[in-house]
Amino acid sequence: MKILTAAQTHQADQATIQAENSSSDALMERAATAFTDWLTNRQLPTEAGEILVLAGPGNNGGDGLVTARQLHQCGYQVRVLLLPAEKHSADFTTNRQRLPAAVPVADLGPENLPALTPATLVIDALFGTGLSRPLEGLAATMVQHLNASQSRVVAIDMPSGLLTDAPQPKDSAVVRAHHTVSFELPKLAFLLPQNAGFVGEWHLLPIGLNREFIAQTETAMYFVDATLLAGKLPKRAKFGHKGTYGHALLLAGSKGKIGAAVLATKACLHSGVGLLTLRTPAIGYDVVQTAVPEAMALIDPHPDFITELPELKSYSAIGMGPGIGQEAATKEVLARLLREAKAPLVLDADALNLLGQNRDLLALLPPDTLLTPHPKEFERLTEPARDDYHRLELLRTFCQQHRCYVVLKGAYTCLGTPDGQFYFNSTGNPGMGTGGSGDVLTGVLTALRGHSFLSPLDAALLGVYAHGRAGDLAAQQTGEAGLSAGDITRFLGPTFQELITQPLF
Numbered sequence: 001m002k003i004l005t006a007a008q009t010h011q012a013d014q015a016t017i018q019a020e021n022s023s024s025d026a027l028m029e030r031a032a033t034a035f036t037d038w039l040t041n042r043q044l045p046t047e048a049g050e051i052l053v054l055a056g057p058g059n060n061g062g063d064g065l066v067t068a069r070q071l072h073q074c075g076y077q078v079r080v081l082l083l084p085a086e087k088h089s090a091d092f093t094t095n096r097q098r099l100p101a102a103v104p105v106a107d108l109g110p111e112n113l114p115a116l117t118p119a120t121l122v123i124d125a126l127f128g129t130g131l132s133r134p135l136e137g138l139a140a141t142m143v144q145h146l147n148a149s150q151s152r153v154v155a156i157d158m159p160s161g162l163l164t165d166a167p168q169p170k171d172s173a174v175v176r177a178h179h180t181v182s183f184e185l186p187k188l189a190f191l192l193p194q195n196a197g198f199v200g201e202w203h204l205l206p207i208g209l210n211r212e213f214i215a216q217t218e219t220a221m222y223f224v225d226a227t228l229l230a231g232k233l234p235k236r237a238k239f240g241h242k243g244t245y246g247h248a249l250l251l252a253g254s255k256g257k258i259g260a261a262v263l264a265t266k267a268c269l270h271s272g273v274g275l276l277t278l279r280t281p282a283i284g285y286d287v288v289q290t291a292v293p294e295a296m297a298l299i300d301p302h303p304d305f306i307t308e309l310p311e312l313k314s315y316s317a318i319g320m321g322p323g324i325g326q327e328a329a330t331k332e333v334l335a336r337l338l339r340e341a342k343a344p345l346v347l348d349a350d351a352l353n354l355l356g357q358n359r360d361l362l363a364l365l366p367p368d369t370l371l372t373p374h375p376k377e378f379e380r381l382t383e384p385a386r387d388d389y390h391r392l393e394l395l396r397t398f399c400q401q402h403r404c405y406v407v408l409k410g411a412y413t414c415l416g417t418p419d420g421q422f423y424f425n426s427t428g429n430p431g432m433g434t435g436g437s438g439d440v441l442t443g444v445l446t447a448l449r450g451h452s453f454l455s456p457l458d459a460a461l462l463g464v465y466a467h468g469r470a471g472d473l474a475a476q477q478t479g480e481a482g483l484s485a486g487d488i489t490r491f492l493g494p495t496f497q498e499l500i501t502q503p504l505f
């Protein structure tokens with residue numbers, strides 16, 4: 001799915017109205033109906049208690065007014081509070097007039113803030129994507145009053161006060177919604193950790209925005225779901241053999257962290273690799289030969305950490321980093337790898353920390369190298385970010401400057417590409433915030449980068465998505481708290497099976 005800006009979303013609304021030869025009022029009715037259906041499918045009139053619709057002066061307020069009318073017609077107990085304003089949108093005014101007289105309506109005022117109890121269900125329709133600056137005055141006071149209450153809050157389209165795709169001053173008033181119900185396409189603001197407390201759980205409702213317009217609209221941001229990946233992973237060829245699927249090399253492990261090597265190795269083996277060789281220090285020999293007999297062990301002469309780079313010419317992808325430590329000799333191995341490798345590289349964990357400490361090495365990164373930092377590792381490669389938007393700027397600059405792909409890990413892992421695009425991943429769960437999950441990802445990505453039939457972009461997208469999806473399938477069995485990184489590897493197989501498409505021709 002594409003992620004559009006607030007301005008593009010507005011254009012998509014207009015294009016839809018034009019293409020259908022309908023009216024903005026009809027589109028509002030459609031959006032609000034979808035919202036009302038969403039709500040009434042979850043809350044019966046008796047469960048909902050008193051519903052308070054807070055309506056602003058624009059079309060977001062208009063959505064709120066339509067919803068109030070529809071809920072009233074369905075037998076819910078609704079009242080409306082309007083935010084006084086000099087100007088109202090045309091569709092707001094139309095729907096204000098359509099509101100049945102039986103629905104109580106009043107103006108908000110500094111002396112007229114509503115009593116909010118835990119039994120009140122508040123529908124936040126103050127502002128949506130039209131917000132152009134932080135809230136102030138009465139709107140800000142109302143939002144603070146709401147946030148201080150125990151009421152349940154569902155926001156329409158955006159939690160009011162939150163900008164759709166730009167940072168805002170710290171401490172500005174933003175509704176802290178339990179749920180945000182938005183339309184058609186996700187918004188950038190939903191995907192950033194700093195907004196989690198405002199957005200709550202978010203949901204998307206289709207409202208039939210014009211497909212052609214969306215397809216034509218240029219964007220540098222995507223939300224990666226199964227649809228976006230359809231057709232990218234081919235079924236294995238009938239006469240395929242281990243040579244068809246690449247020979248990967250992993251450099252992983254050090255004394256006390258051979259487990260990281262085992263996890264990455266298992267993950268690589270479960271992600272379709274043809275052959276796999278693991279370079280690990282001598283101390284890991286018995287462990288890896290026992291835990292992952294399918295992999296060939298190429299043992300470093302040093303007992304505790306990796307000190308020598310093996311001959312590279314037979315490998316189709318090389319992953320380095322999980323559990324390797326930061327010894328000077330290991331750094332030299334990394335430097336030689338960057339100079340000599342012809343195969344695609346995947347760099348993670350301590351390989352990234354070593355790069356951060358020796359930034360001159362960044363100039364050696366071969367084009368299309370894939371780096372997989374979590375935010376702290378990324379900071380070591382760049383600089384501390386002021387906020388999530390700044391971090392994305394740093395990500396774009398880094399990828400463009402070094403012609404590399406960066407998987408910035410998190411709840412919505414963001415893949416940055418050398419041409420400045422962002423792909424936010426949709427799979428994964430908080431259970432994956434456990435030691436070793438990242439090592440598993442390195443193994444998955446190394447396997448896929450070794451598939452000559454996948455582009456660097458598709459390999460990265462498929463790998464990140466599959467890693468999260470396998471984590472989701474695992475969590476269905478183990479629960480989030482019970483999930484350990486090894487569980488993810490066991491569900492990679494079913495995940496890739498889901499992703500494989502088999503066109504008839």
Ligand SMILES: NC(=O)C1=CN([C@@H]2O[C@H](COP(=O)(O)OP(=O)(O)OC[C@H]3O[C@@H](n4cnc5c(N)ncnc54)[C@H](O)[C@@H]3O)[C@@H](O)[C@H]2O)[C@@H](O)CC1
Nearest residue numbers: 013024028031058059060127128129130131132133134157
């Ligand atoms: N036909 C359409 O365009 C559709 C619009 N929809 C709804 O319309 C919303 C967007 O509507 P609008 O573009 O009217 O924008 P909003 O309703 O989000 O807000 C715009 C109004 O707020 C004012 N404003 C902006 N920032 C302010 C601030 N900080 N303090 C005080 N006032 C401020 C603007 O001058 C304008 O009057 C969407 O979020 C969605 O809820 C949906 O009904 C789908 C269809």
Ligand SMILES: Nc1ncnc2c1ncn2[C@@H]1O[C@H](COP(=O)(O)OP(=O)(O)O)[C@@H](O)[C@H]1O
Nearest residue numbers: 409410411428429430432433435436437438439
């Ligand atoms: N809340 C979350 N939701 C989804 N995925 C998550 C969440 N927390 C962590 N993950 C995923 O788990 C992995 C953790 O990697 P990392 O931080 O490198 O862990 P480690 O170094 O312990 O292996 C990343 O792929 C990340 O996207």
Ligand SMILES: [K+]
Nearest residue numbers: 124127158160
């Ligand atoms: K809102």
